[in-house]
Amino acid sequence: MALNERKIKILQAIINDYIETAEPVGSRTIAKKYNLGISSATIRNEMSDLEEMGLILQPHASAGRIPSDMGYRLYVDHLMQKHELGEKEKTVMQSVIANNISQIDYLMEETAKAISHLTNYTAIITEPVNRSTRIKQIRLMPLDSASLLLVIATENNFIKNHVVKVGIAPSDEEVLHLGSCINAVLQGHTLQEIDGVLIGRLKNALGEYQEFLPNILKDIESTIRAAEKVQVHMSGTKNILAFPEFSDIDKARSLFQALEEKDVLVTLLEEGQGNDLQVLIGSENTVQSMKDCSVITATYKMGEETRGTIGIVGPTRMDYSQVISVLNGMVENIEKTLKKLSDGSKNT
Amino acid sequence: MALNERKIKILQAIINDYIETAEPVGSRTIAKKYNLGISSATIRNEMSDLEEMGLILQPHASAGRIPSDMGYRLYVDHLMQKHELGEKEKTVMQSVIANNISQIDYLMEETAKAISHLTNYTAIITEPVNRSTRIKQIRLMPLDSASLLLVIATENNFIKNHVVKVGIAPSDEEVLHLGSCINAVLQGHTLQEIDGVLIGRLKNALGEYQEFLPNILKDIESTIRAAEKVQVHMSGTKNILAFPEFSDIDKARSLFQALEEKDVLVTLLEEGQGNDLQVLIGSENTVQSMKDCSVITATYKMGEETRGTIGIVGPTRMDYSQVISVLNGMVENIEKTLKKLSDGSKNT
DNA sequence: TGTTAGCACTCGCTCTCATAGAGTGCTAAC
DNA sequence: GTTAGCACTCTATGAGAGCGAGTGCTAACA
Numbered sequence: 165m166a167l168n169e170r171k172i173k174i175l176q177a178i179i180n181d182y183i184e185t186a187e188p189v190g191s192r193t194i195a196k197k198y199n200l201g202i203s204s205a206t207i208r209n210e211m212s213d214l215e216e217m218g219l220i221l222q223p224h225a226s227a228g229r230i231p232s233d234m235g236y237r238l239y240v241d242h243l244m245q246k247h248e249l250g251e252k253e254k255t256v257m258q259s260v261i262a263n264n265i266s267q268i269d270y271l272m273e274e275t276a277k278a279i280s281h282l283t284n285y286t287a288i289i290t291e292p293v294n295r296s297t298r299i300k301q302i303r304l305m306p307l308d309s310a311s312l313l314l315v316i317a318t319e320n321n322f323i324k325n326h327v328v329k330v331g332i333a334p335s336d337e338e339v340l341h342l343g344s345c346i347n348a349v350l351q352g353h354t355l356q357e358i359d360g361v362l363i364g365r366l367k368n369a370l371g372e373y374q375e376f377l378p379n380i381l382k383d384i385e386s387t388i389r390a391a392e393k394v395q396v397h398m399s400g401t402k403n404i405l406a407f408p409e410f411s412d413i414d415k416a417r418s419l420f421q422a423l424e425e426k427d428v429l430v431t432l433l434e435e436g437q438g439n440d441l442q443v444l445i446g447s448e449n450t451v452q453s454m455k456d457c458s459v460i461t462a463t464y465k466m467g468e469e470t471r472g473t474i475g476i477v478g479p480t481r482m483d484y485s486q487v488i489s490v491l492n493g494m495v496e497n498i499e500k501t502l503k504k505l506s507d508g509s510k511n512t
Numbered sequence: 513m514a515l516n517e518r519k520i521k522i523l524q525a526i527i528n529d530y531i532e533t534a535e536p537v538g539s540r541t542i543a544k545k546y547n548l549g550i551s552s553a554t555i556r557n558e559m560s561d562l563e564e565m566g567l568i569l570q571p572h573a574s575a576g577r578i579p580s581d582m583g584y585r586l587y588v589d590h591l592m593q594k595h596e597l598g599e600k601e602k603t604v605m606q607s608v609i610a611n612n613i614s615q616i617d618y619l620m621e622e623t624a625k626a627i628s629h630l631t632n633y634t635a636i637i638t639e640p641v642n643r644s645t646r647i648k649q650i651r652l653m654p655l656d657s658a659s660l661l662l663v664i665a666t667e668n669n670f671i672k673n674h675v676v677k678v679g680i681a682p683s684d685e686e687v688l689h690l691g692s693c694i695n696a697v698l699q700g701h702t703l704q705e706i707d708g709v710l711i712g713r714l715k716n717a718l719g720e721y722q723e724f725l726p727n728i729l730k731d732i733e734s735t736i737r738a739a740e741k742v743q744v745h746m747s748g749t750k751n752i753l754a755f756p757e758f759s760d761i762d763k764a765r766s767l768f769q770a771l772e773e774k775d776v777l778v779t780l781l782e783e784g785q786g787n788d789l790q791v792l793i794g795s796e797n798t799v800q801s802m803k804d805c806s807v808i809t810a811t812y813k814m815g816e817e818t819r820g821t822i823g824i825v826g827p828t829r830m831d832y833s834q835v836i837s838v839l840n841g842m843v844e845n846i847e848k849t850l851k852k853l854s855d856g857s858k859n860t
Numbered sequence: 861t862g863t864t865a866g867c868a869c870t871c872g873c874t875c876t877c878a879t880a881g882a883g884t885g886c887t888a889a890c
Numbered sequence: 891g892t893t894a895g896c897a898c899t900c901t902a903t904g905a906g907a908g909c910g911a912g913t914g915c916t917a918a919c920a
Contacts, residue, residue, distance in 0.1 A: 190912050205864050208913065226871040226912050267675065305651045307665060315663055315673070317655060323673045325663070327615065336695075340688050347684075401750075402772065405765045413761055417753045424750065538883050553893050556884065574883050574900040863920080870913075877906085884899075890892080 167217070172243065173200055174210050175219055179231045179239050183481055186408045188228030233446040233480065236458070240443050240484050247485040249493060253282055257493050261501055268292060268320050271501055272397045275474065275494055280400025282490050285478035286423065290433050291395035292320055292464075292471035292502065297388050299350050304328075304343030306336045312376070314383050321505050322391040326383040328376055345369035346380070355388045396429050409456070409479040422453035423477070433473040436461035441488065446480040458482050462491040464498045471502070515565070520591065521548055522558050523567055527579045527587050531829055534756045536576030581794040581828065584806070588791050588832050595833040597841055601630055605841050609849055616640060616668050619849055620745045623822065623842055628748025630838050633826035634771065638781050639743035640668055640812075640819035640850065645736050647698050652676075652691030654684045660724070662731050669853050670739040674731040676724055693717035694728070703736045744777050757804070757827040770801035771825070781821040784809035789836065794828040806830050810839040812846045819850070 177198045181189045191211060195204040211229055214220045219235040222228070231239065249257075260274045272291050279287035297318045305313040312333060314326045333339065349365045350358070358381070366381075367374055401423055410416040422428050431451055436442035444459045454477065461475035474494055476487055525546040529537045539559060543552040559577055562568045567583035570576075579587070597605075608622045620639050627635035645666045653661040660681060662674045681687065697713045698706070706729070714729075715722055749771055758764040770776050779799055784790035792807045802825065809823035822842055824835055 188912090192912075203864055204912095205866090205914095206862085209863090212914075222913085224871060226869085226910090228912065267673065301653060301655055301661070303653045305649060305653070305663060305665075307649055307669070313649070313663070313665065313671065315653060315661070317653075317661060321655070321675060323661065325615065325671045325673065327669060336692060340692065344684060344688065402768050405761060405768060411761050413753060413759050413764070416761070420750050420753060536883090540883075551893050552883095553885095553895090554891085557892090560885075570884085572900060574881095574898085576883065861920100863918105865918080866916090868913105868915085870911105872909105872911090874909080875907085878904090880901105880903085882899105882901085884897105886897085887895090889894080 170200070170202070171210050171214055173198075174207060175214055175231075175235060176239070176243050178211075178214075178220055178229055179235065179243075182230050183483060186481060188223055188230050190228035193228065231481075233448065236445045236480060236484070237448075240445070244485045247483075247489040249489055253490065253493070256282055257490075257497055260494075261497050268322055268505075269395065269397075271498065272395070273399075275498060276397040276399035279474065279476060279490060279494055280403060283476055283478070283483070283487050284400070284403050284406070285476040285482065285487065286400045286403055287398065287474070287476050288423075288429050288433060289397045289474045290430070290472040291397070292466070293392065293394055297322075297391045298352055298354050299384070299388070300352075302343070302347050302350050302384065304339050304346065306333060306339045309333055312339055314380060316384060316387040318388060318391045320391070320502075322387075324383075324387045324390065326387070328379050328383070330373075330376060334373060342370060342373060350384070355385060355392075358384070394430055396426055396433070398423065398429065403478075407479050409481065415456070418453060419457070422451070428453065432459055432477070433461055433475055435459075436463065436473055436475065437470060439463070441491070443484065443488075456480065458484075460484070460487050460491060462488075462495050464495045464502070466499070466502050472498075474498070518548070518550070519558050519562055521546075522555055523562055523579075523583060523586070524591050526559075526562075526568055526577055527583065527591075530578050531831060534829060536571055536578050538576035541576065579829075581796065584793045584828060584832070585796075588793070592833045595831075595837040597837055601838065601841070604630055605838075605845055608842075609845050616670050616853075617743065617745075619846065620743070621747075623846060624745040624747035627822065627824060627838060627842055628751060631824055631826070631831070631835050632748070632751050632754070633824040633830065633835065634748045634751055635746065635822070635824050636771075636777050636781060637745045637822045638778070638820040639745070640814070641740065641742055645670075645739045646700055646702050647732070647736070648700075650691070650695050650698050650732065652687050652694065654681060654687045657681055660687055662728060664732060664735045666736060666739045668739070668850075670735075672731075672735040672738065674727075674735070676727050676731070678721075678724060682721060690718060690721060698732070703733060703740075706732070742778055744774055744781070746771065746777065751826075755827050757829065763804070766801060767805070770799070776801065780807055780825070781809055781823055783807075784811065784821055784823065785818060787811070789839070791832065791836075804828065806832075808832070808835050808839060810836075810843050812843045812850070814847070814850050820846075822846070 174194060177194045178189045181193065191204040191207040194207050211220065215229065218232055219238060220229040221232045223230060256278050260278050263274065268291055272289050276287040276289045299316065300319055301317040303315050305315060307313040307327060310330060310333060312328045312330060314328050317323045346366060346369050349362060349369055366377060370377055401420065404410050404419060405416055410419065428451060441462045446458060447455055449455055449459060457477050458480045459475060459477050461473050463470045463473050465471060474491060522542060525542045526537045529541065539552040539555040542555050566580055567586060568577040569580045571578060604626050608626050611622065616639055620637050624635040624637045647664065648667055649665040651663050653663060655661040655675060658678060658681060660676045660678060662676050665671045694714060694717050697710060697717055714725060718725055749768060752758050752764055752767060758767065776799060789810045794806060795803055797803055797807060805825050806828045807823060807825050809821050811818045811821050813819060822839060
């Protein structure tokens with residue numbers, strides 16, 4: 165059976181209408197609402213064909229049709245029109261980078277918020293990962309009479325502070341000096357590279373304040389581990405409750421539960437690692453609890469290398485076109501910001 | 513009508529049973545389950561009295577009884593037995609402070625998580641507020657060739673980092689030195705105190721790097737504003753979905769909505785400012801959207817001064833005793849930690 | 861041969877009604 | 891004062907009827 169022009173128009177009408185209303189679409193509705201110049205009876209015949217082809221289906225015998233996962237797939241691959249970003253969308257996106265974010269985690273958090281806000285779906289984002297993170301700067305700062313502040317910056321401007329408790333703090337100058345010495349020893353090294361030799365040098369650097377050493381080493385480790393771990397940000401889980409698809413509280417709860425598990429999220433997002441943009445519709449998802457949802461992911465790069473993924477989860481009845489535009493826009497945002505950050509730190 | 517021993521026992525049985533099962537409690541249930549040595553008919557008579565007194569009510573004529581807000585009130589004020597913290601609860605609490613948290617925001621975040629985890633209700637917490645926050649330390653650190661890291665610590669060890677973009681960064685030594693100079697000028701001052709004179713001195717301190725000044729001032733302001741703003745942490749909103757009270761998705765949604773608005777949360781928490789511990793049951797809440805919920809708040813102090821509030825929101829059918837014990841335990845935790853932090857910074 | 865009007869049919873939704881069951885309140889006996 | 895017994899009330903459940911939306915099929919038409 166051929167998928168002629170007219171069938172395509174009808175399929176498109178069904179999908180558009182269903183995305184909008186969440187109600188099965190009948191032949192009369194299409195005849196009235198979309199001026200295709202044919203009667204409802206003809207539309208019925210065509211719909212019967214479309215159903216046979218597996219592109220639409222009936223929830224029950226006397227209901228209208230809804231798109232099948234396959235129907236959505238065809239729509240996404242061939243029919244869908246590109247969504248042009250509106251003023252509001254552009255403004256929100258701009259505002260994310262306008263905040264002049266210089267720390268990765270804030271950027272990711274803000275991006276997630278913006279995506280969920282713009283799409284009304286649930287946004288999930290992974291922070292950029294470095295297989296072996298290097299220490300960019302590590303410094304000591306005076307804090308008060310009994311503690312120092314250890315500040316560690318890794319590549320990507322992942323910055324963490326740790327308060328180091330000490331008996332009696334050295335003078336400000338001493339603290340700064342110690343920091344410089346530690347920095348001289350550790351700068352540019354990864355966690356793996358910290359061996360007996362380096363620790364020996366650290367001991368020298370710390371001199372009479374060797375007692376801090378175990379604490380400092382521990383904090384360095386936890387910072388680098390944190391930088392290496394896949395950090396996931398999520399925003400807009402509450403949006404789920406607004407969709408009629410999840411008006412059954414048990415369904416909503418089980419989805420909530422799945423989204424709470426970090427493993428599930430990471431699996432979802434890593435699924436799309438190979439492609440710039442990936443759309444997984446309903447049953448195409450390998451994660452069991454997402455069989456009724458669609459997951460759209462996009463990856464962002466630094467240079468040629470893929471660094472992380474941003475994505476959304478929502479009902480299969482989703483505004484694919486808008487989501488894809490928003491995700492693409494956000495990828496651009498992120499890549500621009502990452503480039504700025506790395507340009508700044510090129511020749512440290 | 514007197515509230516004799518027997519009536520109290522019956523009321524207690526009704527409340528306990530209802531907290532456990534969420535089903536209206538009938539006279540026969542009480543007669544069978546709680547060995548009060550009286551027949552269901554007698555219990556019925558007593559229940560009739562309790563209803564007249566407003567302590568219990570019938571959802572409909574042929575149903576069992578459920579406690580009224582007034583009934584819960586009596587229970588909370590006079591009947592409830594103190595809940596002794598179990599092993600698991602103690603362990604979770606310990607683990608919060610065992611992490612050796614030295615930054616307020618982490619402490620609050622972890623506390624919120626622990627509370628919602630232990631109680632299965634939704635935890636809300638405000639960070640300690642200082643009316644006029646002073647700068648404890650402010651330093652510059654080298655970051656890379658085109659940016660410096662500005663680190664600001666206020667009292668309470670509220671620490672923030674800001675990346676300051678510069679054309680070409682000065683040498684490490686210069687950066688540290690500049691930081692020390694800025695620190696010398698600003699340490700111990702509040703935002704209000706930064707006036708022309710201080711800014712003049714800052715200009716001197718920065719010398720040829722005056723171009724950073726506007727940025728630095730902006731970051732100082734945002735850091736101090738952030739430290740002064742009431743920060744609210746929330747955890748466990750998802751728990752709400754698990755209660756039969758909110759199996760109606762609209763109810764769940766409207767509560768979610770209310771919890772999303774920071775104003776509502778702040779109002780909820782500030783309600784209890786005067787008391788160490790406050791229990792607001794159902795209609796006792798002034799916030800409209802909480803009329804079906806109970807809100808329990810506890811305040812924590814530093815020295816004699818109240819600094820913040822921790823609390824939970826849940827259905828009126830709540831395990832008041834357990835929640836109160838958990839909150840009290842957490843207050844102790846927080847106060848201990850705050851004390852440690854402030855002892856460390858006493859003579860800066 | 862494709863299109864359309866007409867019509868019978870299907871099936872979910874809603875309303876009504878009957879029934880069962882839980883729980884009460886009242887009465888009378890202990 | 892307590893309790894057994896019983897009539898009564900009200901909800902929850904399920905069956906059955908009617909409605910309406912929408913289909914599929916047939917026959918007529920261009």
